[in-house]
Amino acid sequence: MSGHPSTYEPKYGATKWMDQRLPIIRMGADFMTYPSPRNLNYWYAFGAILTMCLASQIITGIILAMHYVPHVDHAFDSVQRIRRDVPYGWLLQPMHAVGASMFFFAVYIHMFRGLYYGSYKAPREVLWIIGCLIYLVMMATGFLGYTLPWGQMSFWGATVITGFFGAVPVVGESLQQWLLGGYAVDNATLNRFFALHFLLPFVIAALVGLHVWALHHAGQNNPIGVTEKTKADTLSFHPYYTVKDGFAVVVFMLVFAFFVFYQPDALGHADNYIQADAMKTPPHIVPEWYFLPFYAILRAVPDKLAGILLMIGAIAVLFVLPWLDTSKVRSMRFRPVAKWFFVIFLFFCFILGWCGAETPDNIAIKFGMKDVLDDNGAVIGEEAWGLNFTWLSRIATFYYFAYFLLILPVLGLVEKPKDRPESITKSVLGDKAHAAAG
């Protein structure tokens, strides 16, 4: 998986013997000595943090699968049993549930990092696309997993999401019932969701392997986006970045631990502690927080199929981003105009998340009060008026797509970038660079 010439020399008889038969030690050694740009900041530690998250989810997930019962009559109770009766279940179940949120939290930072520093540009397009694929499989895994505790939000979330397939013209209903294995979300659905939820993390692990391979082959991007030219521009992955990443992982785990130990349910929804009931819809269905922006995009359109297509488009546009951004400059540090459009993009992503959590008809931004009239025109009270969440999400959705389809393509052609440093070393050491390089 390493793109640099191997410097590994087997020292002992056994390692020499192994190196001729399966050079797996060499692969590990080359991985650890991979020359990484010397200017990576802490935003670059989220790759390691995400690896830790995936490992944590797989380990806790396999343990939970040993105690969980994927049946509509027992699923809800079995999760409660894990939390109350299974030794250390009180720790392992929240680690998995909170872990899902932490995983998405880290992946969003990782993605915004990539957007800001232009990590999707040549020669890293495939690296970026594999990353988008990982995110897509993560979303599927997260959704499937949320169904398993069989609470009200599990059930109704599954009903709404599988309803998307029903919107496909002509074959929609057949397709939806084929996915559900019945007329509605039921035992057959729960069983297959469990099987797929178990499978997909290993698909993610395989994709992560390809992601790292592509990273090491194309070379790592860095905050200034200038490709390394000399040995002085790089540092060995170990010990420099194993320690830096390790420190970031520990800090991240403090946040993780805070939620696991003190707020294990803060990131979930209280309604999921009510067992699934096919006869009663919760008054306010919301997905997990990490899907809220896409939920807002879905609801921004008054048409079912159009809403779904727009939501799919919001993810699909990420895959073609390398060809939408026309600027040759990678890092936004040297793009004085694009930087501000990026900040606005970040702002509207939060706005979309907010809209996704609220009732569409409610007022988001109050402009003032207005009189409420009865049928005869007499004033009977007053109410707030202003921009409601539907319109706010429309504005934010418009900007989301405009950023990718309009701003980045046009800006790359008209923006005058700032001068970039000659080399990474020069950007780090300034005028002392010559002495260091010599």
Next chain:
Amino acid sequence: MSDAHTAKAHGETVDEDKRDFIYIATGAAAAAGVAALAWPLVAQMGKAADTLAAGSIEIDVSKVAEGQQLKMLWRGKPVFVRHRTPKEIAEAEGTDISKCPDPQTDNERLIAKPDGQLDPRYLVMIGVCTHFGCIPVGEAGEFDGWYCPCHGSHYDTSGRIRKGPAPKNMEIPDYKYISDTVIKVG
């Protein structure tokens, strides 16, 4: 094997026809095998025999009082049997359906009794919003019918979509009157 090697060594020609036959026969058998196996792998996801079998229920509509709604689970979905008030019937029949997203008269949403008469009092429909499958709340919304709390779809007293993102009227299940007051759904 050794014969072929010997033949080649002596500069004789390889029987290309024999090779082609083996390639094509193997390829064809593999393709047919993959196709034959793919179908069961796909079809197993569909509705199982027991799911299909648990398909019908009988409901005595006379037990539903005026202004009341009965909710029965049928094929994993709720069926609404609403005994409508005269006001609700009048609203349902008096609607100008040309403005409806999914135009249907109230009578088109009812099924005749054995004697051929329609009983507008009893509205039987699948109580599932046609948007994303939530269960609408009764006696709510801007048209006095049903309101879906998920994404704000308003249905009238005939279960027709009038406002909001849902594309269609609430579905009328496949049912028939097996006596004057008992219906069989499915």
